Amino acid sequence: MNVHAREFNESARRCAADLTHRGLIQKALAGYYTKRDENQGRFQSWSGARDAAAEIKWEAINHLDRYLEEFVSRLEARGTRVFWAPDAKAARDYIVSVARRHKIRSIVKSKSMTAEEIDLNGALEKEGFEVVESDLGEYIMQLRREPPYHLVFPAMHLTRQQISDLFYEHLGSEPTDNPEDLTAIARRVMRRKYCEADMGISGANFAIAETGMISITENEGNARLTTSLPKVHVAIVGIEKVLPRLSDLALFLPMLATAGAGQALTCYNTLYGGPRQPGEPDGPEEFHVVLLDNRRTELLADAEQRDALHCIRCGACLNVCPIFKNIGGHSYGTTYQGPIGSVITPHLRGLQDWKHLPQASSLCGACTETCPVKINLHHHLLHNRRNAARAATSPLEKILWAGFALMMRRPGLYHWAARLARALQPLHGLVQGTLLDPLRAWAKTRSFPRVAQKSFRELWRERKTP
């Protein structure tokens, strides 16, 4: 078992047994379910909207080259500098070089999972740049020096007391258990940072090919400040974020809000089409868009799982996943948690190292059912399992399956195997739970059913000859 799988198992076991932790997650998600259902109910047809959204993303991803070229040519026409980053290192190096060229002193950053994916903060800090996360949840996690717990709700596993203690320790603020006061503390700290910062880094939720714009969805206003005040704005955008037309947002913005946070529409949905234009009173002098591949094209080349690139990172599949709710976001050890993370991480970071993630699923299909762009998530977990087994099956497993196949093809052999199992079962008690127990992995949390005293064949024979 590799190190990632071992860490995953240890953390999953610990979190699943931590009732306080699970209680917090259940409580946080209960409000989400109510609001999501309420807002889905306002749609004339949520299922029709899902079909239409899936269709639009299919069109975009299956003509990705054409839409990306259109997106980039329109952006460049308005004075935006576009950098194509084949991998994480190229993206990090480019952004560091922009910061160096402008002699940047301080950087504010709004929430971006793509930046997490390439550990952008780590690279900038190593070069001596100060980076401050401006989204409240991300700021809390930055102070804790932990990765986000959830794609959309980065600090959902913390109590207000923990956050109050954290602010007291790092900012010297008065302890309080009022979320409003805690938010005000972060607001005050961040105001100073915005006014001082000379570079802003953001992600993007959508890239509009038709008009050459990025679209950023947020509730707090931190992304708007990050992209308005500093003199340089860098947006890091995965190549799969493309939508063909501006009008597609009429569907995607409400769907992202409802699936992601149970809202009718997120507070700010902002389109950026370039740096400050002539006649505009403010905005950055330079606007850079970094288009990131980082093995997304490998996922694209897998036609069977290509629809995983439809993902709009709403986090809905995490919110309904029984595994996520029990083991929590940090157990995954990945940038993208939950079902979508278990589908794409083996592609982005290596199948053999991460093949334990698709195994960690009950295959209940709740993720597939909730996905607003209809990604076939639970079948892709099965596809990953199949691909991992095909690529590297252990010799012992091969022998066991060959033996099983042999037995199932020969009734006589099956008959004797069943009799042997019946005879040996009473002895199982002697080794149960010890290292000698061949069934220990299975029987650890369940009792093994008793083998029937008479097989079907025996019963059939008795019935025929009374």
Add this chain to the structure above:
Amino acid sequence: MTNREIILSRIREGLKVAAPHPYPSAATARQSESSASPRQWLPPVGETLEEQIELFRRNADDLKAAFRVCADTNDARQFLQALAAANGWKKIGLHRGGLVEAVAPRLGLAVVNTEGGYALDDLEGCDAALTECEVLVAQTGSVLVSSGSAGGRALSVLPPHHVVLARRNQMVPDLAAALRWAQEKFKGNFPSFLSFITGPSRTGDIERILVLGAHGPKKLTLLLLP
């Protein structure tokens, strides 16, 4: 090969194997209704302007934004005077525009005009911002602003109270109409910034409890003029 060529060639190579179209029902639906509009799936909006204004009001209530229909510019000015007095405003940010100029001059407050540039600390010290907008969206209770119609990027997000002035004929039914309106108005020459503002700034990052005024305005007031 440039990075651009590397990525584009990887994409073209990858797309050589076609992905089966996984949504045949959606594909046939789209073919049969060539003018497929997301409107048919989304929450319904009334036909008449009065119905749309009523829907906008309900949405504004849900979003905890204040919405008021004003009889004329005098009415709006008196309302703003009372608001300024009640909240102790001393300085407000604004921009050049017909509606702003009809309402703002006689409020008796210090002003920061963002037209042509401004000092950041000056704007940060404002108690409120007064802006116009592109359109109002009935379906979602949103205001579409741009750098042109709202005095740049920061004015509508930096001060703690944002007041929007709009005319009745700026109401559109839904997001699809707002986006189409923007495409027709700007004809490809878009401002660098367009934003749908839907209620005051908010966060739920602490125990998923709603708090208003995270980084942007804690209060949003929308005034509809004839």
